[in-house]
Amino acid sequence: MQRNLTTKVIVIAAIILLCVYGIIGLPKSMSELRANLERNIKLGLDLRGGSRLVLQVQVQDAVRADALQTIERMKEEMRKQSIDFASLESNEPASIETADTIQITVKGIPAQKTTAFRSMVADRFATWVLTPLNSSDYKMTLRPSELISLKRDTVERSIQTIENRINSLGLTEPVVQQQGSADSDFRILVQLPGVDDPARVKEIIGTAAVLEIVEVKDGPFPSQEQALSTHGGVLPLNTKLVKNPARGGDGVSWYLVSRNPVVTGRDLRNARASQDEYRKWEAGFTLTQDAAKRFERFTEANINNRLAVILDNQIRSVATIQSKISDQGRITNLGSEQEASDLSLVLRSGSLPAGIVYLEERSVGPSLGADSIREGIAAGLAGLAAVIVVMLVYYKRSGINAVLALALNTVILIAALSYFSAVLTLPGIAGVILTIGMAVDSNVLIFERIREELKSGKAVVSAVENGFGKAWWTIVDTHVTTIVSCLFLFLFGTGPVRGFAVTLVIGLFANVFTAVWVSKVIFDFELRGRQQLTTLSI
Numbered sequence: 284m285q286r287n288l289t290t291k292v293i294v295i296a297a298i299i300l301l302c303v304y305g306i307i308g309l310p311k312s313m314s315e316l317r318a319n320l321e322r323n324i325k326l327g328l329d330l331r332g333g334s335r336l337v338l339q340v341q342v343q344d345a346v347r348a349d350a351l352q353t354i355e356r357m358k359e360e361m362r363k364q365s366i367d368f369a370s371l372e373s374n375e376p377a378s379i380e381t382a383d384t385i386q387i388t389v390k391g392i393p394a395q396k397t398t399a400f401r402s403m404v405a406d407r408f409a410t411w412v413l414t415p416l417n418s419s420d421y422k423m424t425l426r427p428s429e430l431i432s433l434k435r436d437t438v439e440r441s442i443q444t445i446e447n448r449i450n451s452l453g454l455t456e457p458v459v460q461q462q463g464s465a466d467s468d469f470r471i472l473v474q475l476p477g478v479d480d481p482a483r484v485k486e487i488i489g490t491a492a493v494l495e496i497v498e499v500k501d502g503p504f505p506s507q508e509q510a511l512s513t514h515g516g517v518l519p520l521n522t523k524l525v526k527n528p529a530r531g532g533d534g535v536s537w538y539l540v541s542r543n544p545v546v547t548g549r550d551l552r553n554a555r556a557s558q559d560e561y562r563k564w565e566a567g568f569t570l571t572q573d574a575a576k577r578f579e580r581f582t583e584a585n586i587n588n589r590l591a592v593i594l595d596n597q598i599r600s601v602a603t604i605q606s607k608i609s610d611q612g613r614i615t616n617l618g619s620e621q622e623a624s625d626l627s628l629v630l631r632s633g634s635l636p637a638g639i640v641y642l643e644e645r646s647v648g649p650s651l652g653a654d655s656i657r658e659g660i661a662a663g664l665a666g667l668a669a670v671i672v673v674m675l676v677y678y679k680r681s682g683i684n685a686v687l688a689l690a691l692n693t694v695i696l697i698a699a700l701s702y703f704s705a706v707l708t709l710p711g712i713a714g715v716i717l718t719i720g721m722a723v724d725s726n727v728l729i730f731e732r733i734r735e736e737l738k739s740g741k742a743v744v745s746a747v748e749n750g751f752g753k754a755w756w757t758i759v760d761t762h763v764t765t766i767v768s769c770l771f772l773f774l775f776g777t778g779p780v781r782g783f784a785v786t787l788v789i790g791l792f793a794n795v796f797t798a799v800w801v802s803k804v805i806f807d808f809e810l811r812g813r814q815q816l817t818t819l820s821i
Contacts (some may be wrong), residue, residue, distance in 0.1 A: 288804065288807055288808060288811060291800075291804045291807075292804065292808070295691075295801055295804060298695070299691065300695075300699035301698070302695050303325065303694070304658065305698040305699075305702050306319075306320070306324070306694070306697055306698050306701055307320060307323070308320050308323070312371075317694070321607075323701040324697065324700065324701060324707060325476075325493045325700075325704065325705070325706045325707065326476065326706065326707055326708075327474075327476060327707060327708035327709070327711070327782065328704040328780075329761060330643025330707065330708060330709060331476045333474065333475045333646070333647075334473075334475045334644070334645070334646050335472070335473070335474050335475075335643070335644075335645045336472075336474075336475075336485065336488070336603070336640065336641060336643065336644050336645075336714045337462060337470055337471070337472055337473075337474040337641070337642045337643035338438060338445075338470065338471045338473065338488070338639045338640065338641055339379075339467045339468070339469055339470050339471075339639065339640045339641075339642050340438050340441045340469045340470075340598055340637050340639055341379060341469075341472065341637045341638040341639065341640060342379055342382050342433075342434045342437050342438070342469050342637055342639075343376040343377070343378060343379055343381065343382035343385075343637070344636075344637035344638050345433060345434075345436075345437040345636045345637040346376060346382045346425070346433060346434070347373070347375055347384045347385065348378060348636070348637075349385075349425075349433060350373040350385050350386075350387055350425075351373065351542075353387060353408060353411065353423075354371055354372070354373060354387060355543060356407070356408075357371060357387075357389075357404075357408065358371060360403055360407055361400075361403070364399055364403060365396075366392065366393075366396045366399055366400050366403070367391070367392075367393055367396065368390065368391050368392055369390045369419075369722070370388070370389075370390045370391065370392075370520075371387070371388075371389050372388055373384055373385065373387045373388070373389070374384065374388075374474070379469065380435065382430075382434070383430060385424070385425060385430075386422055386423060386424045387411070387418075387422070387423040387424075388420070388421070388422055388423075388489050389420065389421045389423065390419065391419055391420070391513070392419050392420070392421065393419070394419070396417060397418075400421075401413065404423070408423070410425060410426055410429040411423040411424065411425055411429075412424050412425075412426055412428070435553065436636075437469075437636045437637050438461060438471070439470050440635075440636045441442040441471060441635055441637065441639065442459055442460070442461060442471055442633050442638060444636075445459050445471065445473065445488050445635075446459040448488060449473070449475070449488070450807060453563050457473065457475050457476070458472065458473070458474035458706075459471065459472070459474075460472055460474050466786070469638075470642065473488065476706070485641070485644070488639070491613060494548040495544035495546070495547055495548075495592075495593040495594075496544060496545050496547075496578075496590055496591070496592055496593070496612065497541050497542075497544045497545060497590070497591055497593060498540065498541045498545065498581075498585065498588060498589070498590060498591075499538055499539070499540050499541045499588070499589035499590065499591050499601060500519065500522050500539045500540060500541060501513070501514075501538070501539040502536065502537060502538035502539050502540075503527060503535045503536035503537060503538055503601075504536060504538075504539075505534070505535075505536060505537075506537065507524055507537055510524055510537050510539060511524075514539075517559055518539070518723040519539075521541060521542045521543060521725075522539050522540065522541060522542060523539075523540060524537050524538070524539055524540075525537065525538050525540050525593055525596065525597070525598050525600070526596075526597055526598065528597055528598075529812060538591055538598060538601065540591050540593070544593075545577070545581045545590070546570060546574055546577070546578050546612075550570050550571050550573075550574030550577075551568050551569070551570060551571070551574075552568075552569045552570060552571045552610075553568065553569045554567065554568040554569075554627040555567055555568055555627050555631065556620065556623035556624045556627045557570075557613075557623070559613075564620050564623040565613050565623060566613070566627045567611065567612070567613050568611070568612055568613070568625050569610055569611055570609075570610045570611070570612070571668050571756050572610075574610075575609050575610035578608060578609065578610070579607050579608065579609045579610075582604050582606070582607045582608045583607035585604055586606065586607070587603060587604065587605075588603070589601055589602065589603050589606055590602055590603075590604055591602070592612070594681075615724055659709060659712040659713075659716075660712075662716065663712065663715065663716050663719070666716055666719060666720075667689075667719060670689070670719065670720075670723050671686050671689075674686060674723065674726070677801070678730050678821050679820040679821060680820035680821075681730055681733075681820055681821040684726075684802050684805045684806065685723065685726040685730070685798075685802070686804065687801075687805060688722065688726065688797040688798050688802045688805070689719065689722050689726075689797070691722065691793075691797045691801055692718065692719075692722045692790065692794055692797040692798070693715070693718075693719070694791045695793040695796070695797070696718060696786070696789055696790045696793050699789045699793070700786070700789065705782075705786075706782065707782075707786075708779050708782040710779040710780065710781075710782050710783035710786075711782040711783060711785075711786040714782070714783045714784075714785075714786030714787040714790060715782060715786055715790065717787060717790075717794075718786070718787060718790025718791065718794065721761075721762075721765070721790070721791065721794055722790075722797065722798055723795045724761075724797070725754075725758050725761075725794055725795075725798035726798050726802065728754045728757055728758060729750055729751055729754040729758075729798065729799070729802065730750070731821070732745050732749070732750035732753050733747055733749075733750030733751075733756045733821055734750075734821060735750075736749045736750050737819065737821075743810065743818065743819045745809055746819070747803075747806050747810065747819070751799065751802075751806075755799065758795065758798065758799060759795075762791050762794070762795060765787070765791060766788055766791055769784040769785075769787050769788045769791075770784075772784035773785065
């Protein structure tokens with residue numbers, strides 16, 4: 284008995300030391316203690332202050348891009364199978380509401396190639412539904428299930444890309460998650476604790492970083508009107524006009540480039556900021572193995588032709604191909620080291636699959652968070668003090684047992700939040716306070732059971748044993764039902780609600796340990812060697 288009790292005391296002491304280490308570490312000074320507390324106990328947006336952004340993903344961009352990629356694949360496949368066609372193009376949905384109207388129109392399929400064309404589409408492009416318009420023309424539309432999947436994937440990739448970019452900035456515990464319906468709203472919630480001026484972060488998030496390296500067909504032109512008049516008012520097939528912004532004293536110009544890029548941002552393997560031989564900042568990038576081979580073949584076949592590096596639909600640089608290029612390139616004309624670093628960051632984290640629009644931007648000052656912390660702590664301390672007084676007055680010396688268990692419960696809860704790198708929010712503080720109430724409730728159940736056993740004439744040691752044993756299943760029932768409720772809160776709730784659920788669940792597990800196991804050890808320690816004891820202060 285004595286050996287088991289000693290082992291339990293050692294286990295409890297080890298857990299207490301582990302919890303204290305998780306909260307404050309091994310500080311050597313008061314300043315280091317405060318620094319450890321700030322690092323280990325992370326505060327959410329509502330407590331620390333920061334910025335809250337709501338973005339909407341323009342999924343029609345991704346749908347349109349998928350159609351263009353499908354067109355390029357179809358052209359290549361039709362060339363392999365010697366299937367002639369007059370034109371192959373898609374419409375351009377202008378908004379989220381019209382994204383479902385995407386379609387590809389194929390014209391001029393020879394009658395003798397109809398069977399081969401239909402077989403090719405069925406085998407190679409099964410995600411599209413082929414509908415004949417007449418004997419030589421066809422319409423292709425995305426299957427509804429594929430369209431839904433594409434939209435969801437676009438939102439998920441946008442979340443991942445934005446999260447990568449924000450994490451690269453070293454921000455503490457940012458929150459990036461979907462808001463609203465996955466199939467209709469396409470919204471992303473971004474919370475940035477500690478960021479009072481989100482201008483730079485917002486710029487980095489909003490930079491689509493859609494990189495394209497394309498062949499230059501003609502230009503430069505001083506205006507769009509002159510470019511159109513040069514070509515008889517109609518742009519050549521599969522070309523577009525792209526703006527070259529004013530730089531270094533040169534005015535705005537326009538270039539006629541191919542719609543089909545040779546290399547895109549998806550082909551990048553890495554990107555980094557650097558300086559050229561004139562100490563000017565640039566962003567160098569490295570291509571993947573497949574893209575490098577494709578780029579090498581193109582540049583070798585187009586020596587003395589021009590290439591344009593286009594970023595977010597604006598020309599960054601235009602150069603003449605002097606020899607074949609393999610796996611590396613540069614984006615020049617960058618104004619500063621900051622610009623080069625930011626551009627490299629967004630290129631490394633990947634291009635956003637679609638554009639984004641800011642629907643809401645809100646800043647929370649740290650003073651409001653400080654008020655919330657102060658009032659939350661005050662409420663918690665007031666409640667804790669009231670509970671301690673009631674337990675000591677009503678249960679006498681046994682109330683000390685409950686107070687010790689309650690203090691350990693709080694320490695374990697805060698340590699768990701620290702070890703799990705969880706963010707403490709205002710709802711989380713509410714969860715801590717509720718946990719205090721449930722911990723007291725467990726002690727009340729146990730103490731009342733012990734009182735009933737004593738009233739029935741049981742010896743003190745036997746009454747304590749039976750009291751804990753009979754209260755055990757009642758405590759388990761109440762905790763399990765609460766944990767199930769928290770599970771639903773976590774599954775269907777938003778960030779703050781989830782924080783409340785997580786904090787409460789951790790507190791409930793800690794409560795089972797402290798109110799049942801630790802409290803029982805304290806009773807056993809007090810009653811050791813006193814089997815004939817006839818009274819108990821409870």
